[in-house]
Every structure is written in structure tokens, then in C-alpha cells.
Amino acid sequence: MDKSILDEILRQVTKPVRYMGNEYNMVEKDPSKVLIRFAFAFPDVYEVGMSHLGMKILYHLMNDREDTYCERVFAPWTDMEQLMREKGIPLFALESKDPIAEFDFVGFTLQYEMCYTNVINMLDLAGIPLRWWERNEHHPFVIAGGPCAYNVEPLADFFDLVVMGDGEEVINELLDAYRQWKIHGGRRQDFLVAAARIPGVYVPHFYSVEYNDDGTVRSIKPNREGIPAVIQKRVVKDLDKAYYPETMIVPYMDIVHDRVMLEVFRGCTRGCRFCQAGMIYRPVRERSVPRLMELAEKLINNTGYEELSLSSLSTSDYSDLENLVKQLMERFAPQKVSFSLPSLRIDSFARELVEEMIKVRKAGLTFAPEAGTQRLRDVINKGVTEEDLINSVRQAFELGWDTVKLYFMIGLPTETQEDLEGIADLARKVKSCYLDVTGGQRASRLRITVSVASFVPKPFTPFQWVAQDTVECMNQKIDFLKDKLRIKSVEFDWHDPRLSFLEAVFARGDRRLGEVLLRAWQMGCKFDSWAEHFKYDTWLKAFQDAGIDPGFYANRVRAKEEVLPWSHIDVGVTPSFLWREYQKALRGELTPDCRTRCWGCGITRLEGGLCQ
Amino acid sequence: MRLVVKYAKQDRVKYISHLDLMRTLHRALRRAGIPVAFSQGYNPQPRVAFAPPLSVGMTSQGEYMDVMLTSGMSPQEFCQRMNGVLPQGIAMLKAVAIDESFPSLMSxxxxxxxxxxxxxxxxxxxxxxxxxxxxxxxxxxxxxxxxxxxxxxxxxxxxxxxxxxxxxxxxxxxxxxxxxxxxxxxxxxxxxxxxxxxxxxxxxxxxxxxxxxxxxxxGNRWITPLELGEDDGCGQADCGGYSL
Missing domain, CATH: 3.30.70.3190 (Alpha-Beta Plaits)
Incomplete structure (x- = not known):
């Protein structure tokens, strides 16, 4: 690209550093000396995308291959997009500034449903034909991965292929297959056929979907020979042996998670019934303390970061956490490196641990009781009691915290008014605990934020069959809570229910929604998860124009027998386990942590980790 | 020990803001293993101060920072170690040790x-x-x-x-x-x-x-911050050979 034109437009946009590249540890290669050019695309702005651990892992993994140059591309903010369109600048990769339309692959990571219009917009801005059937030998393969890839059906028209599960091994197998194809030559379809034989690789258009008269799916079948009927996700068996980067790009701008991320384990054994991550990332696989110490040492030295976070779905479940934290503190506290432990569970919020941590620096605290009453917490299998919560906040207050955030969901299955009142009760109890601990001193400093989001039923969870509350119903509940939470020192905020509604539509959507996505994008929808860009009425019009009722996807109870749009995908956890869990939920029965005993979720069919 | 360091912000990094640049340099100091002093308290901060900021979009061959160290280090070594761990476009040109009692560069x-x-x-x-x-x-x-x-x-x-x-x-x-x-x-x-x-x-x-x-x-002269130095520090050639 002409650097002077880029320079001219960067002078006119907000946060030009988003488009600049040249960060410390960015990989530079001579593009003419590699066989494969891969654009790793994150369909949101730089500061969101750069916070994503999966990208950090795969970026360095691919760049360790001599035959491949992996570069990054993010969704340009609207001011930048406008200038790019005016000046005819196609979407380019940050490293080389070359147009991504010239690459071999454009790989999107799908982290949340409301980024789908950005995927379409980025393809358009790149000058890549939007649908797979419009592309030819001159175009990149447009591929996807990430949690939303497990039910990628609403985007089936747009992707050539999709990768399911842990990427560390399958991405190399895919690149090896591509290398063979590129060297030997062949048609576009030939590569896709070869790729579809790699376990974990899904080529949506190799499968035909038929529908019943009532709009539900009748069948999903391969439409050619040699293609598996079921796509099984990939699992990396041993995280100690799995690839992990020893360096990470250090952005100039303040990104959302601006620190070294040390993934201590993958998967979760708790079995919260609303949680998709807890199901799809099974089984639990831990990294060992020596391996983590080795990685921490290299990552801190190579990045110069002042903070390190121990990341996982539930970090306090790490089997040797105290030892790990102790070793990390001993090693890094003299260098003034601080630690953050996101996703601490209330019940194991260990005082000693926190005392250790705040020796260096003090961060905010969020507790997630998820529901207001014990009954409802049992329904969702949260396995946390009011006593756990109060004990934890008491400890926090005793250690000097004045600010806590409590996170809840509304619209959970079986929810009643009593459960909503329970949210306000808990907030009140947390407040009186504070007053008790502080003896009324520093009362003005207390701030309790109650944050609620509307429950979104997700595929591959025990609640994949349930109906979401309507937007009207969720609004009523929020109004009810607004009234109940008029408490001094308590702030209330909530996630827009209209956004949760659309999330629910696309999370459990089928291929017919591709038309809606395209229409919504054509009418200007993008950056939907950014409140200032969310155009709900436009979305409703897109559904109407496509002749599709969004309520069919969000607000409908599914029968046990229904063929779900993702029934050809095997994430390890079986539908029969999920159904059993759903029935137990309705009876309010708990399923304890599966480290205590095996509940037969099905994951052991896949080569597993700690499950045995 | 207090060092005043002259550095360049070149074309490749001209769009990073002053705040971004400060963060970038803090992290580079850590990568270089420079024994930077920290402030006391709950939220210890590196004792690094800067000369008046440069606007986004501008380049410079005359930026300054002021670093307090916990132990001695030669200005040459400081520049060499930093230049080994900086992103392209930021370069340490020269450093000198100055009297710790001087006021801030900003003032x-x-x-x-x-x-x-x-x-x-x-x-x-x-x-x-x-x-x-x-x-x-x-x-x-x-x-x-x-x-x-x-x-x-x-x-x-x-x-x-x-x-x-x-x-x-x-x-x-x-x-x-x-x-x-x-x-x-x-x-x-x-x-x-x-x-x-x-x-x-x-x-x-x-x-x-x-x-x-x-x-x-x-006195009645205008000097650059490097001329506050107690000794000659490193020659410019040691630090990249920049001259006006």
C-alpha cells in the first residue's frame, strides 16, 4: 500500500495507533519468502482483539513456521472505515500493510455473536466476495474458529471452512494440507475436500440441511462421499507439551486486558448449567507449576509487563494454586510485578491468597452469585451459598476494599419474583456486612454495583432447549429491580435486553439467518455490541424483510426430539448428559464438581485430560 | 542515581500518544533490567519523569526522560541496554547522570x-x-x-x-x-x-x-538538559550517532 496515503488518513482518525502495527514483539518477515500468508482477523477494534489469548497463541505458533507469515487485522472503527472507503484503501494487515485479499487465508475468531456483521463488513472492506460460492482461485480461504464456531450455522454462507476446538494442533495440520495443495496445484474444492478429512475441520457447504414444515430442522447430512457425518472437536491432551508463546506483542495503546496472560488450565469441572464455556472447553487440563513458572519468567522478561494474570475459567480451582501464587510472588514481587486472578469462585476466595496479592497492588473485586436465591442457584448448579458470598465480601472489606461488584443474570429458567427480590436482599446484606466490618467508619466510601444481564440460552448447555424471556418481560424485570435497588451506596446497571435477545437468536440459529445478517449489514448494522452503533429497529426490519421470526429462535422451547441446528457437531459432552442436567435443573438438584466423581458427560470419549 | 536521557521518536511511532509512550518506556525499562526506583505506597510507580510531551503525529530527535535508579549504572550501559529492547522508531541517543537535587525537567x-x-x-x-x-x-x-x-x-x-x-x-x-x-x-x-x-x-x-x-x-545561557550532566556521559556515537 502507498504509505503516504495511509499516513494522510491516519492523521485524521481517532486512535491512529490502532492501525499502525510496529509494536514490540510484532513478527516481521519478508512476505516474498513465505508460502502461506495468513491474516488472523478479529471482528472488533484493536484494543478488544489484542486482549484475546487465543490470537496471541496462534499468532506466534503460526509464525514459528518458516513457510507461514501470520499477520493481524482488526475491524477499523467507523471513522477509519469511512476514510478507507473514500480513498479506496482495502482492509490491510497491520504487519505488512498489504491487502488481506491477497492472502492465502483470512481466519476469523468468533468470540461472541454480536460481531457477525463485523465479519461481513471486514470481508467487504477487504474486497473479498462475501459468500463462499462467490470466491474463486484468486481469493483467500475465509475460515473461522473460536467458541461461536461450534454453532457457526448463521455464518455458514460466509465461511469456506471452520475449525472446532483447541487450535494448537489442527491449525498446523490445516497449513500442512494447504502447503501440499498449493505446491501441487488444484481446484479450490480439492483443498476443501482434503481439509474436511482433518478431524475438527468443518466445511459447512459439504452438509445439506433439510427443514420440517414447522420450521425446525429435519436433517443435516453430508452431501458428498468421504465426509464425516459428525464433526468432533479437537482436544489438546497435554497442556505442558502444547505450544504456548514465550513472548507476546506489547501494544502501545491501553488495551482491555493489558498484561501477561498465563493460561493455568483449560476447561472447567463445575458444571454451571448456563455456562457454555464450562461445557465446550472440557475436559480440564492443567499446566504444571514448573511449566507455568518457566513461561512466566520468559513472558515477563520478553514483554516487560508489570502485571500477570492467571487465566482460566475458574482459577481458584487450579489444584496447586497456593504453591503457584507463592512461587510467583517470591519470584516477581521484587520486580514490582502484580498479579490478577480473574474468575475466582466465591467459595474458595482464600484470604491468604488475597493478602499475598495485595502486597503489591490492589484491584477491583467482582463476585458472581448469578442468581438471587439458593433455589435458583441450585437450578443453575452454581453451587455457591449466601454464606459463601457474605464470608468472601467480609474478608474483602476486612482487607480494606470499599468497592465490590455483584453480577447476576435475570430470566434464568424457573425464575420467580422471589428470585428477583433475592438480588436486592443480597445487595442489602452485603451492605450491612460492610457496615458491620467497618463499624460505620468510612461508610461514604462504600460502593456496591449490582450488574445484571439477561440470560442467553446457549447451544451445548443443559439449557439449550429452553425459551428466553421476551424483551418486554426482561424490561419489566429490570424495572422491578430498579425499584427494589433504590438503596444508598448501591448502583444498578444492566445489559441491554434487546442485545441479549439477538445474541439468543444467533447463538441457537440455523443457516437461514445468513440472509438476515446480510440484510442487517446492508442496512448499516455493525459494531452491534457497541451501544452507540446498535440499531435494534434495523435488525427487526432485516428479520421482517427476510421473512424470519426471531422469536422462533430465541423464545421457543425445543422438544427433546428436535434436531438442533448443531446436532452434527460433537463437543464431547453428549446431548443425553445435557438433557439429564436440564431435568435435574428443573427439579433443583445439584450435580457436584466432577472432580469428586464422574457424572458421565461424555467427554472421556475424546482423548482426555484430568477426567480419569 | 538520576539519569537524564535524550531519545528520538521517529516516523514509525509518531502516532503513539504521550501516555502510550510513557507506558512503552516503562515496559522497556523492565525488559532491559534497569534498576528503576519505585514510589512508595499501595500503588508503586516507577520514578520516571518526562519532559514536555510531544503531540501525536509529530516526530522528534530531542525528547527527554528523567530516570531515578536504585543503583549505579553507566549512562552508556543504560542506552545500550535500552536500545536492545525498544520498538523500532524509539531510540535512546544519550544519557547523563545529573545531581539528584535538580527540579523536574518539566519545570x-x-x-x-x-x-x-x-x-x-x-x-x-x-x-x-x-x-x-x-x-x-x-x-x-x-x-x-x-x-x-x-x-x-x-x-x-x-x-x-x-x-x-x-x-x-x-x-x-x-x-x-x-x-x-x-x-x-x-x-x-x-x-x-x-x-x-x-x-x-x-x-x-x-x-x-x-x-x-x-x-x-x-545563568544567562540556554542549555539542553544533557548539559546538566555531571560528566560527559557517553559520546553521541555510542548511542546511535545522531546529530542536529
């Missing part, structure tokens, strides 16, 4: 010298400049914490002259007030200059602005 520095390259095709720039500088009052409205106030910036222009030109461009040098007490942004100066000639600044004629150095008063 000592009073002037900055800029080189301004401006596309002036068709504009009688000499005349414009002459008229502009002949005014005794060039007022602007500054928005600050205490609300709006009218400021005369003419006294903040100590020198503004054309040093080179071709058919399309003129190169000017400007010595302007900079620092904690009063300062004039060269971007704003160009804007005012063009405005006085009736030119509405558009993307076509955005100037390239480059800071050459910063100065402080020592």
Missing part, C-alpha cells in the same frame, strides 16, 4: 526548537510570515481547568524563520515556549499562520513537525 525546560515542513504551493509564504510576526498581539482562546481565557501567543514565538524551500515546500524553524509555565504547540502555530493568510487548513497541507531539541536556562 526547568522553557523552550523547544521545531522544524516545520509545510506544503505551500501558491502561497507567498515570506510575506505571510513577515506580516504574521509583525503583529504584537496574536491571541487565542485556551480552554483550561479554570474555564476559557484569552492568551497572547506572540511572546511565545522566540524565533520563526524559513531555513530552506523548494517549489512545493518550505522548511521553517521555530523556537517556541515549552514547559510547565507557558507553552505553544507548533501545530497550533501553523494553523494560526495559515489562518492569517486566509488558508483553511485541510488534509492537503498538514505540516510535518519535528522537534529538534529542548532548552532550559542556566
Amino acid at each position: 526547568m525546560i522553557e523552550r523547544a526548537l521545531y522544524r516545520i515542513s509545510l506544503n505551500t504551493s501558491g502561497l507567498p509564504i515570506e510575506g505571510v510570515l513577515k506580516d504574521f510576526l509583525s503583529r504584537s498581539d496574536i491571541t487565542i482562546t485556551k480552554r483550561g481547568k479554570k474555564g476559557e481565557r484569552i492568551v497572547n501567543i506572540r511572546p511565545m514565538i522566540h524565533r520563526l524563520e524559513i531555513v530552506d524551500r523548494d517549489e512545493q515546500k518550505v522548511i521553517m524553524e521555530a523556537m517556541l515556549s515549552a514547559g510547565g509555565r507557558e507553552s505553544l504547540n507548533p501545530g497550533q502555530l501553523v494553523h494560526l499562520l495559515l489562518e492569517s493568510a486566509g488558508v483553511v487548513e485541510g488534509s492537503c497541507c498538514l505540516p510535518d513537525i519535528h522537534r529538534l531539541d529542548m532548552f532550559l536556562r542556566k
Whole structure:
């Protein structure tokens, strides 16, 4: 690209550093000396995308291959997009500034449903034909991965292929297959056929979907020979042996998670019934303390970061956490490196641990009781009691915290008014605990934020069959809570229910929604998860124009027998386990942590980790 | 031990803000294993201070930072270690040890010298400049914490002259007030200059602005912060061989 034109437009946009590249540890290669050019695309702005651990892992993994140059591309903010369109600048990769339309692959990571219009917009801005059937030998393969890839059906028209599960091994197998194809030559379809034989690789258009008269799916079948009927996700068996980067790009701008991320384990054994991550990332696989110490040492030295976070779905479940934290503190506290432990569970919020941590620096605290009453917490299998919560906040207050955030969901299955009142009760109890601990001193400093989001039923969870509350119903509940939470020192905020509604539509959507996505994008929808860009009425019009009722996807109870749009995908956890869990939920029965005993979720069919 | 370090911010990094640059340098100090002193308290911060910030989009060969160390280190070693771990476009040019009792760079520095390259095709720039500088009052409205106030910036222009030109461009040098007490942004100066000639600044004629150095008063002389040094420090050749 002409650097002077880029320079001219960067002078006119907000946060030009988003488009600049040249960060410390960015990989530079001579593009003419590699066989494969891969654009790793994150369909949101730089500061969101750069916070994503999966990208950090795969970026360095691919760049360790001599035959491949992996570069990054993010969704340009609207001011930048406008200038790019005016000046005819196609979407380019940050490293080389070359147009991504010239690459071999454009790989999107799908982290949340409301980024789908950005995927379409980025393809358009790149000058890549939007649908797979419009592309030819001159175009990149447009591929996807990430949690939303497990039910990628609403985007089936747009992707050539999709990768399911842990990427560390399958991405190399895919690149090896591509290398063979590129060297030997062949048609576009030939590569896709070869790729579809790699376990974990899904080529949506190799499968035909038929529908019943009532709009539900009748069948999903391969439409050619040699293609598996079921796509099984990939699992990396041993995280100690799995690839992990020893360096990470250090952005100039303040990104959302601006620190070294040390993934201590993958998967979760708790079995919260609303949680998709807890199901799809099974089984639990831990990294060992020596391996983590080795990685921490290299990552801190190579990045110069002042903070390190121990990341996982539930970090306090790490089997040797105290030892790990102790070793990390001993090693890094003299260098003034601080630690953050996101996703601490209330019940194991260990005082000693926190005392250790705040020796260096003090961060905010969020507790997630998820529901207001014990009954409802049992329904969702949260396995946390009011006593756990109060004990934890008491400890926090005793250690000097004045600010806590409590996170809840509304619209959970079986929810009643009593459960909503329970949210306000808990907030009140947390407040009186504070007053008790502080003896009324520093009362003005207390701030309790109650944050609620509307429950979104997700595929591959025990609640994949349930109906979401309507937007009207969720609004009523929020109004009810607004009234109940008029408490001094308590702030209330909530996630827009209209956004949760659309999330629910696309999370459990089928291929017919591709038309809606395209229409919504054509009418200007993008950056939907950014409140200032969310155009709900436009979305409703897109559904109407496509002749599709969004309520069919969000607000409908599914029968046990229904063929779900993702029934050809095997994430390890079986539908029969999920159904059993759903029935137990309705009876309010708990399923304890599966480290205590095996509940037969099905994951052991896949080569597993700690499950045995 | 207190070091004053002169560094360059080149074209490749001209879009990073001052805050971003500070963070970048803090992390580079950690990567380089420099024994930086930290402040006390719950939220210890590295004791690194900076000279007056450079606006986003400008380049410089005369930036300064002021680093407090817990143990001794030669200025040469400091530059070498830092230059091994910096992103492309940021380079440590020279460091000197200074007396720890000096006030902050921000409060000592009073002037900055800029080189301004401006596309002036068709504009009688000499005349414009002459008229502009002949005014005794060039007022602007500054928005600050205490609300709006009218400021005369003419006294903040100590020198503004054309040093080179071709058919399309003129190169000017400007010595302007900079620092904690009063300062004039060269971007704003160009804007005012063009405005006085009736030119509405558009993307076509955005100037390239480059800071050459910063100065402080020592007795009746103007010196650069490096001249505060107790010893000669490293020669410029050791640190990348930059010269004005």
C-alpha cells in the first residue's frame, strides 16, 4: 500500500495507533519468502482483539513456521472505515500493510455473536466476495474458529471452512494440507475436500440441511462421499507439551486486558448449567507449576509487563494454586510485578491468597452469585451459598476494599419474583456486612454495583432447549429491580435486553439467518455490541424483510426430539448428559464438581485430560 | 542515581500518544533490567519523569526522560541496554547522570526548537510570515481547568524563520515556549499562520513537525538538559550517532 496515503488518513482518525502495527514483539518477515500468508482477523477494534489469548497463541505458533507469515487485522472503527472507503484503501494487515485479499487465508475468531456483521463488513472492506460460492482461485480461504464456531450455522454462507476446538494442533495440520495443495496445484474444492478429512475441520457447504414444515430442522447430512457425518472437536491432551508463546506483542495503546496472560488450565469441572464455556472447553487440563513458572519468567522478561494474570475459567480451582501464587510472588514481587486472578469462585476466595496479592497492588473485586436465591442457584448448579458470598465480601472489606461488584443474570429458567427480590436482599446484606466490618467508619466510601444481564440460552448447555424471556418481560424485570435497588451506596446497571435477545437468536440459529445478517449489514448494522452503533429497529426490519421470526429462535422451547441446528457437531459432552442436567435443573438438584466423581458427560470419549 | 536521557521518536511511532509512550518506556525499562526506583505506597510507580510531551503525529530527535535508579549504572550501559529492547522508531541517543537535587525537567525546560515542513504551493509564504510576526498581539482562546481565557501567543514565538524551500515546500524553524509555565504547540502555530493568510487548513497541507531539541536556562545561557550532566556521559556515537 502507498504509505503516504495511509499516513494522510491516519492523521485524521481517532486512535491512529490502532492501525499502525510496529509494536514490540510484532513478527516481521519478508512476505516474498513465505508460502502461506495468513491474516488472523478479529471482528472488533484493536484494543478488544489484542486482549484475546487465543490470537496471541496462534499468532506466534503460526509464525514459528518458516513457510507461514501470520499477520493481524482488526475491524477499523467507523471513522477509519469511512476514510478507507473514500480513498479506496482495502482492509490491510497491520504487519505488512498489504491487502488481506491477497492472502492465502483470512481466519476469523468468533468470540461472541454480536460481531457477525463485523465479519461481513471486514470481508467487504477487504474486497473479498462475501459468500463462499462467490470466491474463486484468486481469493483467500475465509475460515473461522473460536467458541461461536461450534454453532457457526448463521455464518455458514460466509465461511469456506471452520475449525472446532483447541487450535494448537489442527491449525498446523490445516497449513500442512494447504502447503501440499498449493505446491501441487488444484481446484479450490480439492483443498476443501482434503481439509474436511482433518478431524475438527468443518466445511459447512459439504452438509445439506433439510427443514420440517414447522420450521425446525429435519436433517443435516453430508452431501458428498468421504465426509464425516459428525464433526468432533479437537482436544489438546497435554497442556505442558502444547505450544504456548514465550513472548507476546506489547501494544502501545491501553488495551482491555493489558498484561501477561498465563493460561493455568483449560476447561472447567463445575458444571454451571448456563455456562457454555464450562461445557465446550472440557475436559480440564492443567499446566504444571514448573511449566507455568518457566513461561512466566520468559513472558515477563520478553514483554516487560508489570502485571500477570492467571487465566482460566475458574482459577481458584487450579489444584496447586497456593504453591503457584507463592512461587510467583517470591519470584516477581521484587520486580514490582502484580498479579490478577480473574474468575475466582466465591467459595474458595482464600484470604491468604488475597493478602499475598495485595502486597503489591490492589484491584477491583467482582463476585458472581448469578442468581438471587439458593433455589435458583441450585437450578443453575452454581453451587455457591449466601454464606459463601457474605464470608468472601467480609474478608474483602476486612482487607480494606470499599468497592465490590455483584453480577447476576435475570430470566434464568424457573425464575420467580422471589428470585428477583433475592438480588436486592443480597445487595442489602452485603451492605450491612460492610457496615458491620467497618463499624460505620468510612461508610461514604462504600460502593456496591449490582450488574445484571439477561440470560442467553446457549447451544451445548443443559439449557439449550429452553425459551428466553421476551424483551418486554426482561424490561419489566429490570424495572422491578430498579425499584427494589433504590438503596444508598448501591448502583444498578444492566445489559441491554434487546442485545441479549439477538445474541439468543444467533447463538441457537440455523443457516437461514445468513440472509438476515446480510440484510442487517446492508442496512448499516455493525459494531452491534457497541451501544452507540446498535440499531435494534434495523435488525427487526432485516428479520421482517427476510421473512424470519426471531422469536422462533430465541423464545421457543425445543422438544427433546428436535434436531438442533448443531446436532452434527460433537463437543464431547453428549446431548443425553445435557438433557439429564436440564431435568435435574428443573427439579433443583445439584450435580457436584466432577472432580469428586464422574457424572458421565461424555467427554472421556475424546482423548482426555484430568477426567480419569 | 538520576539519569537524564535524550531519545528520538521517529516516523514509525509518531502516532503513539504521550501516555502510550510513557507506558512503552516503562515496559522497556523492565525488559532491559534497569534498576528503576519505585514510589512508595499501595500503588508503586516507577520514578520516571518526562519532559514536555510531544503531540501525536509529530516526530522528534530531542525528547527527554528523567530516570531515578536504585543503583549505579553507566549512562552508556543504560542506552545500550535500552536500545536492545525498544520498538523500532524509539531510540535512546544519550544519557547523563545529573545531581539528584535538580527540579523536574518539566519545570526547568522553557523552550523547544521545531522544524516545520509545510506544503505551500501558491502561497507567498515570506510575506505571510513577515506580516504574521509583525503583529504584537496574536491571541487565542485556551480552554483550561479554570474555564476559557484569552492568551497572547506572540511572546511565545522566540524565533520563526524559513531555513530552506523548494517549489512545493518550505522548511521553517521555530523556537517556541515549552514547559510547565507557558507553552505553544507548533501545530497550533501553523494553523494560526495559515489562518492569517486566509488558508483553511485541510488534509492537503498538514505540516510535518519535528522537534529538534529542548532548552532550559542556566545563568544567562540556554542549555539542553544533557548539559546538566555531571560528566560527559557517553559520546553521541555510542548511542546511535545522531546529530542536529
